[in-house]
Amino acid sequence: MSKTGALDLASGVGGKITKDEVKSAVEEYEKYHVCFGGEEETRKTNYGDMVNKYYDLATSFYEYGWGESFHFAHRWKGESLRESIKRHEHFLALQLGLKMGMKVLDVGCGIGGPLREIARFSSTSVTGLNNNEYQISRGEELNRLAGLNESCDFVKADFMKMPFSDNTFDAIYAIEATCHAPDAVGCYNEIHRVLKPGQCFAAYEWCMTDNFDPNNETHQKTKAEIELGNGLPDVRTTMQCLEALKLAGFEVIWEKDLAQDSPVPWYLPLDASRFSLTSFRLTALGRLITRTMVKALEFTGLAPQGSDRVSSFLEKAAVGLVDGGRKEIFTPMYFFLARKPLSES
Structure with missing residues (x-):
């Protein structure tokens, strides 16, 4: 049974990280990455810590929006996302x-x-x-x-x-x-x-x-x-x-x-220009509602401090994935x- 409620999502953020340490874990995770000045060698050297922090922070969001199988799929026309997975x-x-x-x-x-x-x-x-x-x-x-x-x-x-x-x-x-x-x-x-x-x-x-062109700044x-x-x-x-x-x-x-x-493009579930009732939580509106809900839960103390920042970098990932798919420079x-x-x- 998947976690479906807002409180279930909030309670899962951080995984095994204690709730009062979630914000600092987010900050440490972000510092591994280029967007925050991080370097590839540091990520490779500390991959165990980085990946564990990532999944502690992100798993409840994945399960809330995606279900139990965290992956994309080759998809036929007329086929739902769940069926394709x-x-x-x-x-x-x-x-x-x-x-x-x-x-x-x-x-x-x-x-x-x-x-x-x-x-x-x-x-x-x-x-x-x-x-x-x-x-x-x-x-x-x-x-x-x-x-x-x-x-x-x-x-x-x-x-x-x-x-x-x-x-x-x-x-x-x-x-x-x-x-x-x-x-x-x-x-x-x-x-x-x-x-x-x-x-x-x-x-x-x-x-x-x-x-993919490694010398292209947009691609990078x-x-x-x-x-x-x-x-x-x-x-x-x-x-x-x-x-x-x-x-x-x-x-x-x-x-x-x-x-x-x-x-059907694999990145379609994350494409902000589309709408789907069957995958509503993955649409732009669904993600906006989730983000607003997470902000409110964090403000009231029901979700740990840092939850909104997790939602933010997952949003950034969605933008990157759709962009990479459209330009055909990335495949999952x-x-x-x-x-x-x-x-x-």
């Missing part, structure tokens, strides 16, 4: 060939929305790996409500240093999560290590596309807004992700930016399916 998750399961009895790892699982959908769709046991305590506690509660607490579980750990033995999993996937890694090769190396030989890893990655501004609003050390290019997979030892079966052939769904060779050469 489920199909996007099913597509991943089908590409991996998931079957009953397989042991599956979800790398960077959030509160487990995709984990639960994929487990039900494929009749597999899925372990969610997450380094954020608050998201795991939410995920465990939602697993119990869904009746999946016996077949699916969560492990609190850094995906750069996984607490699993070599060759443990039959399949591994990541949905818009490994973009938080400070080093793609190091992250993919760990995934390669814990995956059984001959088995596959599939992911949707956040990437800058070939249209958009990239910085995306990093600030989404807790990212850096946004890699599609080619950097592809090269990192190969360096980690994977055989790439196929790869494609699925945003290129999405009949660079898809790849890669296999770990049966024998290492």
Whole structure:
């Protein structure tokens, strides 16, 4: 069951951060980013602290506006956002060939929305790996409500240093999560290590596309807004992700930016120029109402000081994402399916 009320949203801001420390946590988080004078190397060095602060601060906003699955999706005309998100998750399961009895790892699982959908769709046991305590506690509660607490579980750990033995999993996937890694090769190396030989890893990655010009100030501004609003050390290019997979030892079966052939633009839910009753909270009016509500709750003391600033940098992220999508310089769904060779050469 998703949190839907204003008070639920307010009570969740800060996650495991104490309410009187939320404002200072927001300030510390903001200082990591270019918009506030931060540097890429600092973000990469302190990625664990930065990403944890981000998800403690932002998770209740995500769940309030987006539901349990925090990701975008390839979308057909006439298809609702919720339907497209489920199909996007099913597509991943089908590409991996998931079957009953397989042991599956979800790398960077959030509160487990995709984990639960994929487990039900494929009749597999899925372990969610997450380094954020608050998201795991939410995920465990939602697993119990869904009746999946016996077949699916969560492990609190850094995906750069996984607490699993070599060759443990039959399949591994990541949905818009490994973009938080400070080093793609190091992250993919760990995934390669814990995956059984001959088995596959599939992911949707956040990437800058070939249209991104690092010397273009407007492009750089958009990239910085995306990093600030989404807790990212850096946004890699599609080619950097592809090269990192190969360096980690994977055989790439196929790869494609699925945003290129999405009949409905992936960024449409965040586009301020559109209106939708089914996704009202994501529209410009819906976000304005949420922002006003958060301001009022913070003023009355029902929401911690700093809540409005979280809402503000999430708004900035929405602007950056829509801008990046329209200019086709950014994609949240660079898809790849890669296999770990049966024998290492």
